[in-house]
Amino acid sequence: MGMLAPGSVGKVGPAIESVGSSVLPRGLGRSYGDSCLNENGYLLSTKWLDKFYGFDPGTGLLKCESGVSLDEILKLFVPRGWFLSVTPGTKFVTVGGAIANDVHGKSHHSTGSFGNSLKQFELLRSDGERFICSRDLNPGLFRATVGGLGLTGVILWAEFALRRIDGPYIEMEAVKFNDIEEFFQLSEESVHGYEHTVSWVDCLSGPGARGIFMRGNNSARQEPDESRRAHGPSRKTMPFDAPPFLLSGPSIRLFNFLHFNLQRKKVHRSCIHYDPFFYPLDGILHWNRLYGKRGFLQWQCAIPKTGKKRALTLILQEVVRGEAGPFLTTLKEFGDKPAEGLLSFPIPGITLALDFPNTGEKLFSFLDRLDRIVADFGGRIYPAKDARMAPGMFSASFSEIENFSGYVDPRLSSSFYRRVGGK
Structure with missing residues (x-):
């Protein structure tokens, strides 16, 4: 190029x-x-x-x-x-x-x-x-x-x-949930009271798919003028490519277990700067090295409201059965505001993002199975994150x-x- x-x-x-x-x-x-x-x-x-x-x-x-x-x-x-x-x-x-x-x-x-x-x-x-x-x-x-x-x-x-x-801070709540049904309850109750919502999901924990629901609002917390500045350049860096054993199923399960259980209380409240709230990975230079030399693929889908629970359950079941364990899983409910673009990704419903270590054709074949579930429920794949979607899936995603x-x-x-x- x-x-x-x-x-x-x-x-x-x-x-x-x-x-x-x-x-x-x-x-x-x-x-x-x-x-x-x-x-x-x-x-x-x-x-x-x-x-x-x-x-x-x-x-x-x-x-x-x-x-x-x-x-x-x-x-x-x-x-x-x-x-x-x-x-x-x-x-x-x-x-x-x-x-x-x-x-x-x-x-x-x-x-x-x-x-x-x-x-x-x-x-x-x-x-x-x-x-x-x-x-x-x-x-x-x-x-x-x-x-x-x-x-x-x-x-x-x-x-x-x-x-x-009012300032650069976010009043944040992190709420633990034990299954997908509880996620949807938290999402519904947060729609009108919170500006920002997203969830981390431990999709390898079994059929329940526990996780942590994060929600927040801009804070009126007053600080000296110095604190109103946007955060500067990152001071952290990932200096080497992660070894393969860190990306194995047992390692990912251990990480998920620790991440979920380090929050001891059901609800944890904090007031944090917007930078780590919105941009956690921006705080780590070369964060992609966490996925090793072969890198990673993110698979992100959107599922319409009708059938969202069933589709999500089927996808998570495939992930639990599959050999490719996602290192990071995020889940969010989209709002009802219509998108402006012909190829805009968001639709009323849910969006699920899975980060997988790149294992080549084996992973591609697995993601094809997930694509078929998405297509069956009238969903779509996010072009900005895609590296392998087939032409038929693209045309099915965007009418x-x-x-x-x-x-x-x-x-x-x-x-x-x-x-x-x-x-």
Whole structure:
């Protein structure tokens, strides 16, 4: 793959024209699969599109270029009492990447996904045409670009809403649950009283699938001005690749047992900085080394409300029976707010994410079985996390794929899009 690095908005078009093969806009490359790769083509880095254009404190609307990272926004605006309306599990994502993947986070049940906070953006097509896109202006292109994996054009700038906060802290509760039924009870009772929810699940503990349900709200805790700053660079690092025995079934079961039982009380309350609450892995440099030299695959699905309990039970039964034990499992209930994009991942229902050590074809075959369960219940797989989904599963996941393909820029492509049947 070649790399194009235009230094400003005005140089993006000429950069695309300068090469003869396909191009893919790329932010900070945090997608786990190949949606941010373009084998035998070019990547167009947006890291130099990093200017802030303006902010309206009356409405909370921020306008900036697409290469600005969420980390940069937090550093600038948290001390001023503002936060992102929607944030994924890492702050090392660009605004353009957040739009292209329509990212979601712990607040989905209350705020929706990133596209729901978006007012408008400017899109550059490879033929040089530029479009202002919003729900009212070029709405088709707007819906295709939100969640469109960077395939409809290059986002030059975007305008989206921040939200006010009292400070950088989160009042958090961690509640232990003993089975999936208890998870759903906690989720239902937390919808209206908590801004943020997510659960860690010990899916190797047996049919019950115990776990810890985490929920929180922005805190009014007052501290000296120094504490309002966004956290700085990480001081922790993973200096070596984890040996294979740490990723074995017995080791994962031991880790899960300790993690669950180290919390002695049913409910643990704490007040913590937003950084470890929203971005725990950002605090560990080279955290991917925890999965050894072969790395890992994350499999993330969304299941509609109807059948969510049955589908989840079947998936967890497969995991318990299977030889591939996930090192990390997270579970969350999505809200009802409709997503903006044709290929947006969130739907009303649940989302389950499983992190597996990469064992190659053996793991791929196992994940194919999980895909079939998801398809049977009308669910979908998350493209931003995918590295092996078959074309049939992709088309089954997204009913708007034919409509979307009409908006794809003919000069843009990705390894992911070609793998799942695109051009």
